[in-house]
Amino acid sequence: MQNFKDYFNFNKRQERGVFVLSLILIMSILLNYLLPRMISDTAPLPTQSMYLQQLATASISPKKSTYSSTSNKERLQLNITKDFDPNFVSKEELLSIGLNNFVVDNMLKYRKNGGLYYSSKDVAKIYGMKAEWHQQLEPFIKISPPKKQKIKWRKSKKTSTKEIKSKEQIEKPPPKINIYLGINTADSVALLAVNGIGPFYAGSIVKYRKRLGGYTNINQLMDLYKMDSTKFLQWKEYLFVDSVEIRKIDINKVAFKSLLKHPYVDYETTKYILNKRKSLGKYAALYELKDTDYMPDELFEKLKPYLSTY
Structure with a gap:
């Protein structure tokens, strides 16, 4: 009996070991008991999450496609209710019927650069104009004949030299x-x-x-x-050539970029005119521009009507 009791006599180190083993054993028992319940309680969540995700994906995808299609139709549908003349219509009116800024600006630039619309086909040629837009615009395009203008003219010398005064x-x-x-x-x-x-x-x-x-x-x-x-x-x-006041360039004040815009003046000529002005301080007369290399007589005579020193 005494020998049996000796089996349960532990020193400090052994007592700590027994305590740790007992703790591990208790935790193992608890885990075996609790873990199945935890798994059972939480298992549906991933399934539910996946179901919701699939449902969302299935419902969003068609809607996105439908929205895109609807959006495209809305962009192509113009709000036009009355006739207009593309030679006179304003930017605000064109924007109000649903055309975008890009197309409207191109229509106005064509007019600004001297172009005229003679038929609805000319409108269709505008860069950026969609075929769907043109089909909607065509029934409303009404181009007026050019207005009568008071212009300076006289009969050809071939037919008569008499001036028309009426x-x-x-x-x-x-x-x-x-x-x-x-x-x-x-x-x-x-x-x-x-x-x-x-x-x-x-x-x-x-x-x-x-x-x-x-x-x-x-x-x-x-x-x-x-x-x-x-x-x-x-x-x-x-x-x-009818007589009008020619627009003059003051060579004592003109800037480099402004002078370069004239059709008769290239980069080298512009540089020569401004460099000579700098060396002279100021041009007193146009003839001071003359130079065998940079301003020959032919070029000088072409430019002369467009230049001034004041």
């Missing part, structure tokens, strides 16, 4: 064969009355006039893009 005759657009237009005052609409001048060249004549500051010689039309002597001779009979 107010009624001046306001009435003359026949193409008899028209005689001043290229410094005629707009792109009036220029279309000349046989052989279409929208492209009518716009080009007006735009080049603005770049120059006014025409001083009929031969300057030969500088136009894609111009040739055949067209020039065809037009020359019906065009003349």
Whole structure:
């Protein structure tokens, strides 16, 4: 009996070991008891979460597709209820019917650059114009004939040298064969009355006039893009240089970039004019520009009408 009791006599170190083992044993029992219940209670959650996720995915996907389709239809559907003339309609009116800024700006730029809309097909050619938009716009596009304008003209020298003074005759657009237009005052609409001048060249004549500051010689039309002597001779009979105040460039004040914009002045010529101004302090007269290398006589004579020293 004494030997049996000896089995339960432990020193301090052994007591700690027995305590730890007992603690592990108790925890193992508790885990075996509690773990199945914990798994049973929490197992449905992943299943429920997955179900909800699948449900959300299944319901959102079709809606997204439907929304996209609806959105596209809304963007293509214009809100137009009344007729309009693309040659006169405002930016605000175009935006209000549902066209985007990009297309509206392109329509207005075409007009600003001298272009005219002659039919609904011209509107369809605008960059960015969708076919769906044009189909909706076409029934409402009503283009008015060009307004009668008071333009400076006289009968061709070939038919008569007598000036037309009657107010009624001046306001009435003359026949193409008899028209005689001043290229410094005629707009792109009036220029279309000349046989052989279409929208492209009518716009080009007006735009080049603005770049120059006014025409001083009929031969300057030969500088136009894609111009040739055949067209020039065809037009020359019906065009003349009417007297207007030419826009002058003050070479004592002009900035580099402003001077460079003139069609007759390139980078080297601009640099020469401004460098010489710097060395002189100020130009006293235009003839001081003359230089064999940078400002030969031919160039000087072309530029002279457009320059000033004050």
